[in-house]
Amino acid sequence: MLLRHTLPEVKERKALTINPAKTCQPIGAMYAALGIHGCLPHSHGSQGCCAYHRSALTRHFKEPVMAATSSFTEGSSVFGGQSNLIQAINNIFTIYEPDVIAVHTTCLSETIGDDVDQIVAKAKDEGKIPEGKFVIHASTPSYQGSHVTGYANMLKGIVKAFSKKGDIPRDQLNIIPAWVEPSDMREIKRIANMLGVNFVMFPDTSDVLDAPQTGKHVMYPEGGTTIPELQTTGDSKYTLALGEWCTKAAAQDLDRTCKVGYDMLDVPIGIKATDRFVMSMSRHGDVQVPALLTAERGRVVDVITDMQQYLHGKTVALWGDPDTLIPLVEFLVDLEMKPKYIVSGTPGKKFKAKMEELLKDAVPDAKIANGPQADMYLMHQWIKNEKVDLLIGNTYGKYISRDEDIPFLRMGFPILDRVGHSYFPTVGYTGAMRILEKILGLFLDRQDRDAPEESFELVM
Numbered sequence: 001m002l003l004r005h006t007l008p009e010v011k012e013r014k015a016l017t018i019n020p021a022k023t024c025q026p027i028g029a030m031y032a033a034l035g036i037h038g039c040l041p042h043s044h045g046s047q048g049c050c051a052y053h054r055s056a057l058t059r060h061f062k063e064p065v066m067a068a069t070s071s072f073t074e075g076s077s078v079f080g081g082q083s084n085l086i087q088a089i090n091n092i093f094t095i096y097e098p099d100v101i102a103v104h105t106t107c108l109s110e111t112i113g114d115d116v117d118q119i120v121a122k123a124k125d126e127g128k129i130p131e132g133k134f135v136i137h138a139s140t141p142s143y144q145g146s147h148v149t150g151y152a153n154m155l156k157g158i159v160k161a162f163s164k165k166g167d168i169p170r171d172q173l174n175i176i177p178a179w180v181e182p183s184d185m186r187e188i189k190r191i192a193n194m195l196g197v198n199f200v201m202f203p204d205t206s207d208v209l210d211a212p213q214t215g216k217h218v219m220y221p222e223g224g225t226t227i228p229e230l231q232t233t234g235d236s237k238y239t240l241a242l243g244e245w246c247t248k249a250a251a252q253d254l255d256r257t258c259k260v261g262y263d264m265l266d267v268p269i270g271i272k273a274t275d276r277f278v279m280s281m282s283r284h285g286d287v288q289v290p291a292l293l294t295a296e297r298g299r300v301v302d303v304i305t306d307m308q309q310y311l312h313g314k315t316v317a318l319w320g321d322p323d324t325l326i327p328l329v330e331f332l333v334d335l336e337m338k339p340k341y342i343v344s345g346t347p348g349k350k351f352k353a354k355m356e357e358l359l360k361d362a363v364p365d366a367k368i369a370n371g372p373q374a375d376m377y378l379m380h381q382w383i384k385n386e387k388v389d390l391l392i393g394n395t396y397g398k399y400i401s402r403d404e405d406i407p408f409l410r411m412g413f414p415i416l417d418r419v420g421h422s423y424f425p426t427v428g429y430t431g432a433m434r435i436l437e438k439i440l441g442l443f444l445d446r447q448d449r450d451a452p453e454e455s456f457e458l459v460m
Protein backbone atom coordinates (compact mmCIF):
# COMPACT_ATOMS: atom_id res chain seq x y z
CA MET A 1 0.00 0.00 0.00
CA LEU A 2 1.75 3.14 -1.20
CA LEU A 3 -0.63 5.43 0.69
CA ARG A 4 -0.81 3.30 3.86
CA HIS A 5 -0.31 6.40 6.03
CA THR A 6 -3.62 8.00 5.01
CA LEU A 7 -5.82 8.07 8.10
CA PRO A 8 -9.57 7.69 7.61
CA GLU A 9 -10.39 10.20 10.34
CA VAL A 10 -10.79 13.64 8.69
CA LYS A 11 -9.52 16.49 10.86
CA GLU A 12 -9.73 20.16 9.92
CA ARG A 13 -6.37 21.52 8.75
CA LYS A 14 -5.64 25.25 8.56
CA ALA A 15 -2.09 25.42 7.17
CA LEU A 16 -0.90 21.99 6.06
CA THR A 17 -1.38 20.78 2.48
CA ILE A 18 -0.62 17.11 1.73
CA ASN A 19 -0.26 16.13 -1.94
CA PRO A 20 -1.79 19.30 -3.46
CA ALA A 21 -4.45 19.15 -6.16
CA LYS A 22 -2.82 22.02 -8.08
CA THR A 23 0.58 23.24 -9.24
CA CYS A 24 2.40 26.56 -9.35
CA GLN A 25 1.32 29.79 -11.10
CA PRO A 26 4.19 30.20 -13.61
CA ILE A 27 3.37 26.86 -15.24
CA GLY A 28 0.00 28.29 -16.28
CA ALA A 29 1.62 31.52 -17.47
CA MET A 30 4.14 29.52 -19.50
CA TYR A 31 1.42 27.38 -21.08
CA ALA A 32 -0.69 30.42 -22.06
CA ALA A 33 2.38 32.17 -23.53
CA LEU A 34 3.16 29.14 -25.70
CA GLY A 35 -0.19 29.77 -27.39
CA ILE A 36 1.20 32.94 -29.03
CA HIS A 37 3.09 32.33 -32.27
CA GLY A 38 6.79 33.07 -32.03
CA CYS A 39 6.71 33.58 -28.27
CA LEU A 40 9.46 32.59 -25.86
CA PRO A 41 8.25 32.36 -22.24
CA HIS A 42 10.70 33.83 -19.74
CA SER A 43 10.85 32.97 -16.06
CA HIS A 44 12.02 35.91 -13.94
CA GLY A 45 13.60 34.01 -11.07
CA SER A 46 16.09 31.27 -10.41
CA GLN A 47 17.04 28.51 -12.84
CA GLY A 48 15.43 25.84 -10.66
CA CYS A 49 11.94 27.33 -11.03
CA CYS A 50 12.25 27.52 -14.82
CA ALA A 51 13.61 23.96 -15.04
CA TYR A 52 10.65 22.69 -13.00
CA HIS A 53 8.04 24.58 -15.03
CA ARG A 54 9.50 23.43 -18.34
CA SER A 55 9.79 19.83 -17.23
CA ALA A 56 6.20 19.81 -15.89
CA LEU A 57 4.94 20.85 -19.33
CA THR A 58 7.36 18.59 -21.22
CA ARG A 59 6.35 15.53 -19.19
CA HIS A 60 2.65 16.21 -19.84
CA PHE A 61 2.88 17.02 -23.55
CA LYS A 62 5.88 14.82 -24.40
CA GLU A 63 7.23 17.80 -26.37
CA PRO A 64 10.30 19.99 -25.82
CA VAL A 65 9.19 23.20 -24.10
CA MET A 66 11.45 26.19 -24.70
CA ALA A 67 11.73 28.92 -22.07
CA ALA A 68 14.38 31.30 -20.80
CA THR A 69 15.26 32.38 -17.26
CA SER A 70 16.72 35.41 -15.51
CA SER A 71 19.00 32.95 -13.67
CA PHE A 72 18.98 34.66 -10.30
CA THR A 73 22.06 34.19 -8.14
CA GLU A 74 22.64 35.20 -4.51
CA GLY A 75 23.35 38.77 -5.69
CA SER A 76 20.09 39.20 -7.62
CA SER A 77 18.20 37.62 -4.71
CA VAL A 78 19.44 40.45 -2.48
CA PHE A 79 19.66 43.42 -4.87
CA GLY A 80 16.86 42.56 -7.33
CA GLY A 81 16.82 41.08 -10.80
CA GLN A 82 16.78 44.20 -12.98
CA SER A 83 20.20 43.78 -14.57
CA ASN A 84 19.61 40.05 -15.14
CA LEU A 85 16.31 40.68 -16.93
CA ILE A 86 17.66 43.48 -19.12
CA GLN A 87 20.63 41.34 -20.10
CA ALA A 88 18.31 38.38 -20.73
CA ILE A 89 16.05 40.45 -23.01
CA ASN A 90 19.09 41.56 -25.01
CA ASN A 91 20.50 38.02 -25.27
CA ILE A 92 17.17 36.42 -26.17
CA PHE A 93 16.33 38.83 -29.00
CA THR A 94 19.90 38.56 -30.32
CA ILE A 95 20.24 34.78 -30.18
CA TYR A 96 16.75 33.23 -30.28
CA GLU A 97 14.89 35.94 -32.25
CA PRO A 98 11.34 35.49 -30.90
CA ASP A 99 8.53 37.92 -31.82
CA VAL A 100 7.51 38.16 -28.16
CA ILE A 101 9.11 37.48 -24.81
CA ALA A 102 6.43 36.66 -22.22
CA VAL A 103 7.91 37.32 -18.78
CA HIS A 104 6.31 35.78 -15.72
CA THR A 105 7.54 36.29 -12.20
CA THR A 106 8.26 33.65 -9.54
CA CYS A 107 8.01 33.49 -5.75
CA LEU A 108 11.52 34.91 -5.43
CA SER A 109 11.22 37.93 -7.74
CA GLU A 110 7.79 38.76 -6.27
CA THR A 111 9.17 38.60 -2.73
CA ILE A 112 12.04 40.91 -3.68
CA GLY A 113 9.42 43.21 -5.24
CA ASP A 114 10.90 43.58 -8.73
CA ASP A 115 8.84 46.04 -10.81
CA VAL A 116 8.85 44.21 -14.15
CA ASP A 117 6.91 46.94 -16.02
CA GLN A 118 9.59 49.45 -15.03
CA ILE A 119 12.41 47.05 -15.99
CA VAL A 120 10.86 46.39 -19.41
CA ALA A 121 10.41 50.16 -19.95
CA LYS A 122 14.09 50.64 -19.09
CA ALA A 123 15.06 47.88 -21.54
CA LYS A 124 13.05 49.66 -24.22
CA ASP A 125 14.67 53.01 -23.42
CA GLU A 126 18.08 51.37 -23.71
CA GLY A 127 17.22 49.99 -27.16
CA LYS A 128 17.23 46.36 -26.04
CA ILE A 129 13.81 45.61 -27.58
CA PRO A 130 14.04 45.67 -31.40
CA GLU A 131 11.41 47.48 -33.47
CA GLY A 132 8.31 45.33 -34.02
CA LYS A 133 9.19 42.99 -31.13
CA PHE A 134 7.40 42.83 -27.79
CA VAL A 135 7.99 42.02 -24.14
CA ILE A 136 4.81 41.26 -22.21
CA HIS A 137 4.47 40.49 -18.53
CA ALA A 138 2.34 38.65 -15.95
CA SER A 139 2.65 38.74 -12.20
CA THR A 140 2.60 35.11 -10.97
CA PRO A 141 3.63 34.74 -7.32
CA SER A 142 3.17 31.08 -6.56
CA TYR A 143 2.51 31.39 -2.84
CA GLN A 144 -1.06 32.20 -3.86
CA GLY A 145 -3.42 30.89 -6.53
CA SER A 146 -2.41 27.99 -8.76
CA HIS A 147 -1.43 27.17 -12.35
CA VAL A 148 -4.96 28.28 -13.27
CA THR A 149 -4.37 31.76 -11.80
CA GLY A 150 -1.06 31.95 -13.68
CA TYR A 151 -2.81 31.12 -16.96
CA ALA A 152 -5.44 33.81 -16.25
CA ASN A 153 -2.78 36.38 -15.38
CA MET A 154 -0.85 35.77 -18.60
CA LEU A 155 -4.08 36.17 -20.61
CA LYS A 156 -4.54 39.56 -18.94
CA GLY A 157 -0.96 40.41 -19.94
CA ILE A 158 -1.71 39.45 -23.57
CA VAL A 159 -4.82 41.64 -23.66
CA LYS A 160 -2.99 44.55 -22.04
CA ALA A 161 -0.15 44.36 -24.56
CA PHE A 162 -2.02 43.75 -27.82
CA SER A 163 -5.76 44.51 -27.66
CA LYS A 164 -6.31 48.08 -28.85
CA LYS A 165 -9.43 49.77 -30.18
CA GLY A 166 -8.98 50.75 -33.83
CA ASP A 167 -11.23 52.78 -36.16
CA ILE A 168 -12.74 49.90 -38.09
CA PRO A 169 -14.99 47.35 -36.33
CA ARG A 170 -14.44 43.77 -37.46
CA ASP A 171 -17.03 41.14 -38.14
CA GLN A 172 -15.32 38.57 -35.93
CA LEU A 173 -15.58 36.97 -32.50
CA ASN A 174 -12.85 36.53 -29.94
CA ILE A 175 -12.74 33.05 -28.44
CA ILE A 176 -10.71 32.69 -25.25
CA PRO A 177 -10.33 29.07 -24.10
CA ALA A 178 -9.46 28.14 -20.53
CA TRP A 179 -6.51 25.81 -19.90
CA VAL A 180 -7.42 22.88 -22.13
CA GLU A 181 -5.32 20.55 -24.26
CA PRO A 182 -4.00 21.47 -27.74
CA SER A 183 -6.45 18.85 -29.04
CA ASP A 184 -9.30 20.76 -27.38
CA MET A 185 -8.18 24.05 -28.87
CA ARG A 186 -8.10 22.38 -32.29
CA GLU A 187 -11.62 21.03 -31.69
CA ILE A 188 -12.98 24.43 -30.61
CA LYS A 189 -11.62 25.88 -33.87
CA ARG A 190 -13.13 23.01 -35.86
CA ILE A 191 -16.57 23.71 -34.37
CA ALA A 192 -16.24 27.46 -35.03
CA ASN A 193 -15.21 26.73 -38.63
CA MET A 194 -18.16 24.34 -39.05
CA LEU A 195 -20.47 27.19 -38.04
CA GLY A 196 -18.64 29.49 -40.43
CA VAL A 197 -17.91 32.33 -37.99
CA ASN A 198 -14.90 34.61 -38.33
CA PHE A 199 -12.90 34.40 -35.13
CA VAL A 200 -9.60 34.98 -33.39
CA MET A 201 -8.82 32.41 -30.72
CA PHE A 202 -6.19 33.11 -28.12
CA PRO A 203 -4.18 31.44 -26.78
CA ASP A 204 -3.92 28.55 -29.21
CA THR A 205 -1.44 25.81 -28.35
CA SER A 206 -2.50 23.48 -31.18
CA ASP A 207 0.39 22.93 -33.61
CA VAL A 208 2.73 24.11 -30.85
CA LEU A 209 2.54 21.36 -28.22
CA ASP A 210 1.19 18.67 -30.54
CA ALA A 211 3.39 19.52 -33.53
CA PRO A 212 4.22 16.70 -35.96
CA GLN A 213 7.63 15.01 -35.94
CA THR A 214 9.49 16.19 -39.03
CA GLY A 215 13.02 15.25 -38.01
CA LYS A 216 13.95 18.92 -37.63
CA HIS A 217 13.92 20.99 -34.46
CA VAL A 218 11.84 24.15 -34.91
CA MET A 219 12.25 26.79 -32.22
CA TYR A 220 8.83 28.35 -32.91
CA PRO A 221 6.36 25.82 -34.35
CA GLU A 222 3.68 26.86 -36.84
CA GLY A 223 0.83 27.17 -34.36
CA GLY A 224 -0.14 29.91 -31.96
CA THR A 225 -2.14 33.12 -32.33
CA THR A 226 -0.13 35.67 -34.33
CA ILE A 227 0.58 39.21 -33.18
CA PRO A 228 -1.45 40.77 -36.07
CA GLU A 229 -4.41 38.58 -35.04
CA LEU A 230 -4.08 39.61 -31.41
CA GLN A 231 -3.94 43.26 -32.44
CA THR A 232 -7.42 42.96 -33.99
CA THR A 233 -9.10 41.58 -30.87
CA GLY A 234 -10.03 45.08 -29.63
CA ASP A 235 -12.12 45.57 -32.81
CA SER A 236 -14.02 42.28 -32.59
CA LYS A 237 -17.76 42.46 -32.05
CA TYR A 238 -17.95 40.05 -29.12
CA THR A 239 -15.89 37.71 -26.93
CA LEU A 240 -16.79 34.18 -25.93
CA ALA A 241 -14.85 33.43 -22.75
CA LEU A 242 -14.75 29.71 -21.97
CA GLY A 243 -14.09 29.03 -18.29
CA GLU A 244 -14.50 31.69 -15.63
CA TRP A 245 -11.37 31.03 -13.56
CA CYS A 246 -9.03 31.19 -16.53
CA THR A 247 -10.63 33.73 -18.84
CA LYS A 248 -13.01 36.11 -17.09
CA ALA A 249 -10.39 38.69 -16.10
CA ALA A 250 -9.05 38.92 -19.68
CA ALA A 251 -12.58 39.20 -21.14
CA GLN A 252 -13.42 41.92 -18.60
CA ASP A 253 -10.26 43.86 -19.52
CA LEU A 254 -11.16 43.64 -23.22
CA ASP A 255 -14.62 44.94 -22.39
CA ARG A 256 -13.30 47.74 -20.18
CA THR A 257 -10.56 48.96 -22.52
CA CYS A 258 -12.03 48.24 -25.96
CA LYS A 259 -15.78 47.96 -25.30
CA VAL A 260 -15.97 44.39 -26.60
CA GLY A 261 -18.80 42.71 -24.68
CA TYR A 262 -18.46 39.10 -23.58
CA ASP A 263 -20.40 35.93 -22.88
CA MET A 264 -19.05 34.07 -19.84
CA LEU A 265 -19.47 30.41 -20.74
CA ASP A 266 -18.23 27.08 -19.41
CA VAL A 267 -15.56 25.08 -21.18
CA PRO A 268 -17.66 23.07 -23.70
CA ILE A 269 -17.32 19.68 -21.97
CA GLY A 270 -20.43 17.49 -22.20
CA ILE A 271 -23.62 18.06 -24.13
CA LYS A 272 -25.18 21.01 -22.32
CA ALA A 273 -22.00 23.13 -22.09
CA THR A 274 -21.27 22.44 -25.78
CA ASP A 275 -24.87 23.41 -26.63
CA ARG A 276 -24.41 26.73 -24.82
CA PHE A 277 -21.12 27.40 -26.64
CA VAL A 278 -22.59 26.55 -30.04
CA MET A 279 -25.73 28.63 -29.46
CA SER A 280 -23.72 31.61 -28.24
CA MET A 281 -21.54 31.41 -31.35
CA SER A 282 -24.63 31.12 -33.53
CA ARG A 283 -26.24 34.15 -31.86
CA HIS A 284 -23.25 36.47 -31.75
CA GLY A 285 -21.76 35.31 -35.05
CA ASP A 286 -25.17 35.45 -36.74
CA VAL A 287 -24.78 31.98 -38.26
CA GLN A 288 -26.85 28.80 -38.39
CA VAL A 289 -25.90 25.56 -36.65
CA PRO A 290 -25.00 23.10 -39.43
CA ALA A 291 -26.75 19.74 -39.71
CA LEU A 292 -23.40 17.94 -39.47
CA LEU A 293 -22.85 19.30 -35.95
CA THR A 294 -26.40 18.43 -34.93
CA ALA A 295 -25.69 14.88 -36.13
CA GLU A 296 -22.53 14.72 -33.95
CA ARG A 297 -24.68 15.66 -30.98
CA GLY A 298 -27.25 13.04 -31.88
CA ARG A 299 -24.62 10.29 -31.95
CA VAL A 300 -23.56 11.12 -28.39
CA VAL A 301 -27.20 10.99 -27.24
CA ASP A 302 -27.53 7.61 -28.97
CA VAL A 303 -24.56 6.11 -27.11
CA ILE A 304 -25.90 7.41 -23.80
CA THR A 305 -29.27 5.83 -24.52
CA ASP A 306 -27.75 2.49 -25.58
CA MET A 307 -25.44 2.16 -22.58
CA GLN A 308 -27.46 3.85 -19.85
CA GLN A 309 -27.65 0.76 -17.64
CA TYR A 310 -23.87 0.76 -17.16
CA LEU A 311 -23.76 4.43 -16.12
CA HIS A 312 -26.83 4.93 -13.94
CA GLY A 313 -26.07 5.51 -10.26
CA LYS A 314 -22.30 5.01 -10.51
CA THR A 315 -20.42 7.13 -7.97
CA VAL A 316 -17.40 9.25 -8.97
CA ALA A 317 -14.57 11.11 -7.23
CA LEU A 318 -13.02 14.00 -9.19
CA TRP A 319 -10.12 16.41 -8.74
CA GLY A 320 -8.73 19.09 -11.03
CA ASP A 321 -9.33 22.66 -12.19
CA PRO A 322 -12.63 24.50 -11.63
CA ASP A 323 -13.15 25.36 -15.29
CA THR A 324 -13.08 21.72 -16.36
CA LEU A 325 -14.66 20.19 -13.26
CA ILE A 326 -17.83 22.31 -13.47
CA PRO A 327 -18.97 21.23 -16.97
CA LEU A 328 -17.65 17.70 -16.41
CA VAL A 329 -19.77 17.29 -13.28
CA GLU A 330 -22.76 18.67 -15.19
CA PHE A 331 -22.16 16.03 -17.89
CA LEU A 332 -21.85 13.21 -15.34
CA VAL A 333 -25.15 14.27 -13.77
CA ASP A 334 -26.73 14.17 -17.25
CA LEU A 335 -25.42 10.60 -17.54
CA GLU A 336 -27.22 9.85 -14.24
CA MET A 337 -23.93 9.21 -12.51
CA LYS A 338 -23.24 10.51 -9.01
CA PRO A 339 -20.23 12.83 -8.53
CA LYS A 340 -19.72 12.23 -4.82
CA TYR A 341 -16.35 13.74 -3.93
CA ILE A 342 -14.85 16.81 -5.66
CA VAL A 343 -11.63 18.66 -4.80
CA SER A 344 -9.78 21.49 -6.53
CA GLY A 345 -6.63 23.08 -5.15
CA THR A 346 -7.44 26.28 -7.03
CA PRO A 347 -9.09 28.87 -4.78
CA GLY A 348 -12.26 30.76 -5.72
CA LYS A 349 -15.37 31.42 -3.66
CA LYS A 350 -17.87 30.50 -6.37
CA PHE A 351 -16.64 26.93 -6.84
CA LYS A 352 -18.51 25.33 -3.99
CA ALA A 353 -21.72 27.25 -4.68
CA LYS A 354 -21.63 26.27 -8.36
CA MET A 355 -21.06 22.62 -7.55
CA GLU A 356 -23.81 22.57 -4.93
CA GLU A 357 -26.20 24.08 -7.45
CA LEU A 358 -25.31 21.40 -10.03
CA LEU A 359 -25.59 18.56 -7.51
CA LYS A 360 -28.45 19.67 -5.27
CA ASP A 361 -30.99 17.22 -6.73
CA ALA A 362 -28.72 14.40 -7.95
CA VAL A 363 -26.21 14.12 -5.07
CA PRO A 364 -27.32 16.39 -2.20
CA ASP A 365 -24.73 14.85 0.19
CA ALA A 366 -21.75 15.33 -2.17
CA LYS A 367 -18.50 16.41 -0.47
CA ILE A 368 -16.92 19.43 -2.17
CA ALA A 369 -13.74 21.33 -1.25
CA ASN A 370 -11.42 23.79 -2.92
CA GLY A 371 -8.42 25.90 -1.93
CA PRO A 372 -5.05 24.93 -0.45
CA GLN A 373 -6.34 22.26 1.95
CA ALA A 374 -8.48 20.60 -0.72
CA ASP A 375 -5.76 18.10 -1.52
CA MET A 376 -5.31 14.50 -2.60
CA TYR A 377 -4.91 13.41 1.02
CA LEU A 378 -8.40 14.69 1.86
CA MET A 379 -9.75 12.98 -1.26
CA HIS A 380 -8.18 9.69 -0.17
CA GLN A 381 -9.61 10.07 3.34
CA TRP A 382 -13.12 10.51 1.94
CA ILE A 383 -12.66 7.44 -0.29
CA LYS A 384 -11.33 5.39 2.62
CA ASN A 385 -14.55 6.14 4.49
CA GLU A 386 -16.81 5.29 1.56
CA LYS A 387 -15.55 3.95 -1.76
CA VAL A 388 -16.64 5.17 -5.20
CA ASP A 389 -16.98 3.38 -8.54
CA LEU A 390 -14.72 5.67 -10.58
CA LEU A 391 -11.90 8.19 -10.19
CA ILE A 392 -11.42 11.07 -12.66
CA GLY A 393 -8.41 13.37 -12.41
CA ASN A 394 -4.73 13.85 -13.17
CA THR A 395 -2.00 11.24 -12.85
CA TYR A 396 -1.57 11.78 -9.11
CA GLY A 397 -4.71 9.71 -8.57
CA LYS A 398 -2.96 6.52 -9.66
CA TYR A 399 -1.82 5.84 -6.10
CA ILE A 400 -5.39 5.96 -4.77
CA SER A 401 -6.58 3.90 -7.73
CA ARG A 402 -4.05 1.17 -7.01
CA ASP A 403 -4.46 1.11 -3.24
CA GLU A 404 -8.26 1.13 -3.31
CA ASP A 405 -8.69 -0.88 -6.56
CA ILE A 406 -10.89 1.71 -8.27
CA PRO A 407 -11.04 2.27 -12.07
CA PHE A 408 -9.31 5.51 -13.04
CA LEU A 409 -9.91 7.90 -15.94
CA ARG A 410 -6.97 10.26 -16.43
CA MET A 411 -8.14 13.78 -17.24
CA GLY A 412 -6.65 17.19 -16.43
CA PHE A 413 -3.11 18.40 -15.75
CA PRO A 414 -0.65 16.82 -15.41
CA ILE A 415 -0.94 13.44 -17.11
CA LEU A 416 2.54 11.99 -16.83
CA ASP A 417 2.01 8.30 -17.51
CA ARG A 418 -0.26 8.05 -20.56
CA VAL A 419 -0.53 9.64 -24.02
CA GLY A 420 -3.57 10.71 -26.03
CA HIS A 421 -4.76 13.73 -24.05
CA SER A 422 -2.98 16.20 -26.33
CA TYR A 423 -4.26 14.47 -29.50
CA PHE A 424 -7.88 13.52 -28.74
CA PRO A 425 -10.24 16.23 -27.48
CA THR A 426 -12.59 16.07 -24.52
CA VAL A 427 -14.49 19.23 -25.58
CA GLY A 428 -17.41 19.43 -27.99
CA TYR A 429 -19.68 16.54 -28.93
CA THR A 430 -16.68 14.57 -30.17
CA GLY A 431 -15.02 15.05 -26.81
CA ALA A 432 -18.19 14.01 -24.98
CA MET A 433 -18.14 10.81 -27.02
CA ARG A 434 -14.52 10.19 -26.03
CA ILE A 435 -15.25 10.72 -22.31
CA LEU A 436 -18.22 8.37 -22.59
CA GLU A 437 -16.21 5.70 -24.42
CA LYS A 438 -13.44 5.85 -21.81
CA ILE A 439 -15.84 5.66 -18.85
CA LEU A 440 -17.77 2.78 -20.39
CA GLY A 441 -14.55 0.94 -21.23
CA LEU A 442 -13.44 1.16 -17.60
CA PHE A 443 -16.77 -0.05 -16.23
CA LEU A 444 -17.14 -2.90 -18.71
CA ASP A 445 -13.52 -4.05 -18.21
CA ARG A 446 -14.14 -4.09 -14.47
CA GLN A 447 -17.39 -6.03 -14.89
CA ASP A 448 -15.57 -8.60 -17.08
CA ARG A 449 -12.74 -8.88 -14.58
CA ASP A 450 -15.00 -9.44 -11.59
CA ALA A 451 -17.78 -11.52 -13.19
CA PRO A 452 -18.16 -15.12 -11.99
CA GLU A 453 -17.96 -17.64 -14.84
CA GLU A 454 -21.74 -18.17 -15.06
CA SER A 455 -22.39 -14.45 -15.70
CA PHE A 456 -19.36 -13.61 -17.86
CA GLU A 457 -21.18 -11.98 -20.80
CA LEU A 458 -20.20 -11.96 -24.47
CA VAL A 459 -22.69 -9.25 -25.38
CA MET A 460 -22.80 -6.18 -23.17
Ligand code: SF4
Nearest residue numbers: 024049052106107142
Ligand atom coordinates in the same frame (compact mmCIF):
# COMPACT_ATOMS: atom_id res chain seq x y z
S1 SF4 B 1 6.41 27.45 -6.18
FE1 SF4 B 1 7.63 29.35 -6.42
S2 SF4 B 1 9.73 28.74 -5.91
FE2 SF4 B 1 8.58 26.86 -6.34
S3 SF4 B 1 8.90 26.46 -8.54
FE3 SF4 B 1 6.99 27.62 -8.35
S4 SF4 B 1 7.63 29.76 -8.63
FE4 SF4 B 1 9.50 28.59 -8.16
